[in-house]
Amino acid sequence: MATSSSSAAAAKPKPPMKKRPAVKHGGGSIEVPLLSAPVGRWSAAFTTKYPKFNVDADVAIVDYYLSKLEAIKYLDSGARARAAAKPLFPAFPAVDAVAVWADRNAAIATLQNRLGIRDAEEVQNTIIKPDGETLIALVDYGDLAEKLLANNGVGAADYIYAHNFLPTAFQTEFVRDFAKDPRYDAAAIPSLMSLVDMMTHDNAVIDIRWMAYMLATAFWETTYPKSESIPVLDKKGRPVVDKKGQPVMRTRKRWAMTMAPVTEIGHGAGRDYYLPVKVERLPGGGARITEQDGDQFLVNPSGTFSPATKGAALGSKAAATSTAIYDSAAGDELSYYGRGYVQLTWWSNYAKAGSFIGRGLDLLFDPELVKEPATAYQLMSRCMCTGAGFANGKRFSMYFYGTMTDYVHARAMVNGSDHRDEIADIATRMERVLLSSKACMAFSP
Numbered sequence: 341m342a343t344s345s346s347s348a349a350a351a352k353p354k355p356p357m358k359k360r361p362a363v364k365h366g367g368g369s370i371e372v373p374l375l376s377a378p379v380g381r382w383s384a385a386f387t388t389k390y391p392k393f394n395v396d397a398d399v400a401i402v403d404y405y406l407s408k409l410e411a412i413k414y415l416d417s418g419a420r421a422r423a424a425a426k427p428l429f430p431a432f433p434a435v436d437a438v439a440v441w442a443d444r445n446a447a448i449a450t451l452q453n454r455l456g457i458r459d460a461e462e463v464q465n466t467i468i469k470p471d472g473e474t475l476i477a478l479v480d481y482g483d484l485a486e487k488l489l490a491n492n493g494v495g496a497a498d499y500i501y502a503h504n505f506l507p508t509a510f511q512t513e514f515v516r517d518f519a520k521d522p523r524y525d526a527a528a529i530p531s532l533m534s535l536v537d538m539m540t541h542d543n544a545v546i547d548i549r550w551m552a553y554m555l556a557t558a559f560w561e562t563t564y565p566k567s568e569s570i571p572v573l574d575k576k577g578r579p580v581v582d583k584k585g586q587p588v589m590r591t592r593k594r595w596a597m598t599m600a601p602v603t604e605i606g607h608g609a610g611r612d613y614y615l616p617v618k619v620e621r622l623p624g625g626g627a628r629i630t631e632q633d634g635d636q637f638l639v640n641p642s643g644t645f646s647p648a649t650k651g652a653a654l655g656s657k658a659a660a661t662s663t664a665i666y667d668s669a670a671g672d673e674l675s676y677y678g679r680g681y682v683q684l685t686w687w688s689n690y691a692k693a694g695s696f697i698g699r700g701l702d703l704l705f706d707p708e709l710v711k712e713p714a715t716a717y718q719l720m721s722r723c724m725c726t727g728a729g730f731a732n733g734k735r736f737s738m739y740f741y742g743t744m745t746d747y748v749h750a751r752a753m754v755n756g757s758d759h760r761d762e763i764a765d766i767a768t769r770m771e772r773v774l775l776s777s778k779a780c781m782a783f784s785p
Contacts, residue, residue: 372479373401380467381445399444402468402475405482406447451478454543456722458698480737484546487742499548499740501778504540507533509777517769523563525596531713532599535681538717544725548774549740549767553750554720555774556767558681559597560759565605566596601716604678604685612655613676613686615662619704620671627671627701629687632656634665637688639704643695645688654688672705679710681720682730682754693719693729724753 377392379402386393449466452474457463459473468474511529518524535558539551571579572588580588608614618630625641628648635652639645676687684693687704694703697718702709709715722728727735731753739750747767751760 370479370483372476375401375468375470375475378467378469379444380448381465383465386465386467398470402448402478403444405478406444406451408482408485409447409451409478448474451481455481456544456698481546484737484741498775500546501548501774502540502546504779505536505774505777506779510536510773513773513776517773521597523559523595523597525566525598528597528599532597534713535599535717538714539721542717542721545721547736547740549745549747549771550724550736552767552771552774553736553740553747554681554724555770556747556763557720557754558599559766559770560763561682561754562598562600562602563595564598564602565593567591567593601680601711601713602683603711604683607675608658608677608685610658611685612657614658615656615660616673616675617687618666618669618671619674619687620669621705625700627691627704628669630666630669630671632660632662632666634663636665636669639691639701641695641700643692643701643704645691654686674705674707676707679707680716682723684710684719684730689729693723696728697722727753730754 375395375398377395377398378386378390379394379398382393445466448468451457452463452466455477457474457477459469461467462469462472462474468478511533514529514532515526532555535555536551539545539554545551545554568591569589570592572590574580582588615632617632620628620630622628622638627639629637629639629645631637631652631654633656634649635654635656636648637645637652637654638648674687676685676690678685684690684703690707690710691701691704693710694701697715699709699715703715710719719729723731724736727733727738734750734753736750736753739746739753747764748760750767751757751763
């Protein structure tokens with residue numbers, strides 16, 4: 341494959357005529373080419389299934405995008421690309437040491453590992469299938485890298501960061517920006533720092549603006565009612581004391597940031613997912629779901645489901661009375677109201693989400709797992725990075741790439757346009773805090 345010094349001048353190969361749907365990056369899009377045959381580690385075991393392997397035109401496409409991922413590591417925070425200089429640190433989390441990327445097969449294996457590719461055949465055999473998950477990820481991230489390379493002289497590289505943040509600096513800057521916010525709560529700082537730590541170790545998160553928007557989303561979505569004791573003040577603002585000289589206290593309720601996974605207030609009361617359902621484990625790893633109105637569904641281990649009774653429709657009216665079918669159904673009675681940083685609702689979404697993060701039906705069988713910070717973070721990050729699940733096809737790269745930053749419309753990933761301006765303001769402040777607390781700064785040769 342091309343080295344970083346030669347890749348910058350490489351001509352972009354023409355993809356085959358057959359195309360995949362476009363991958364959108366902000367206001368633009370790129371079509372993912374379908375390869376004519378697999379690219380990667382050839383094996384005699386594939387000769388029947390794949391008569392062709394490593395066709396020149398296919399290899400050219402793969403090498404083109406790999407070369408962009410290779411070249412991006414010559415960007416440091418705020419510095420222009422240095423094709424002839426060894427970087428002080430890599431600036432793109434999907435990239436390992438130079439020696440690894442000198443070998444195409446090793447590069448494919450690294451990419452699959454770093455971005456969590458789940459196609460077992462691709463990962464176990466170190467191949468990129470003609471229309472597989474690895475190809476989509478390669479083109480997606482390779483194209484983002486290409487845009488960053490094209491814009492590195494105007495500040496886009498400042499956002500590409502794959503390192504830790506200085507905890508003391510981060511907390512100081514965060515308090516400076518947010519202490520006067522009515523939702524601020526010092527007790528939430530440890531949870532905030534835990535969330536930042538998970539982001540810095542997430543290989544799929546390549547942009548500080550992505551981090552800023554996740555933090556802003558968590559700030560808004562996990563705000564929860566809090567009761568606290570505060571001193572009673574007189575008309576001059578002085579604490580009122582009792583006969584023993586002790587301050588008189590009163591209870592105040594307010595909405596406060598938690599930065600931790602929370603449960604939906606009211607547990608979805610009045611909504612069609614409010615009532616619990618029966619969940620029966622089936623041989624082979626699947627499940628049978630029985631809703632209060634008697635509708636039943638079969639769920640396979642991958643999280644997809646199908647009606648098991650004629651005319652079955654998801655959900656039961658919140659005020660419905662359970663049917664005889666429900667009362668006699670086998671299984672555990674579980675509820676699927678909102679949980680997490682970005683609240684997950686409906687049993688069907690718990691089933692699909694668990695499979696999406698590589699946990700099978702774990703979340704369906706134990707919905708409380710979604711309140712674990714690591715699990716809740718996986719759901720938020722994976723959906724926002726890929727557009728799956730709650731994100732409804734919207735993802736980070738549609739709102740943040742190169743020099744484009746659109747915190748306002750990024751709200752479409754979570755909840756349409758609801759409170760988008762307030763959350764955009766929070767994200768802008770989070771971005772400033774992150775940029776000012778980097779552990780690794782730009783260097784001068």
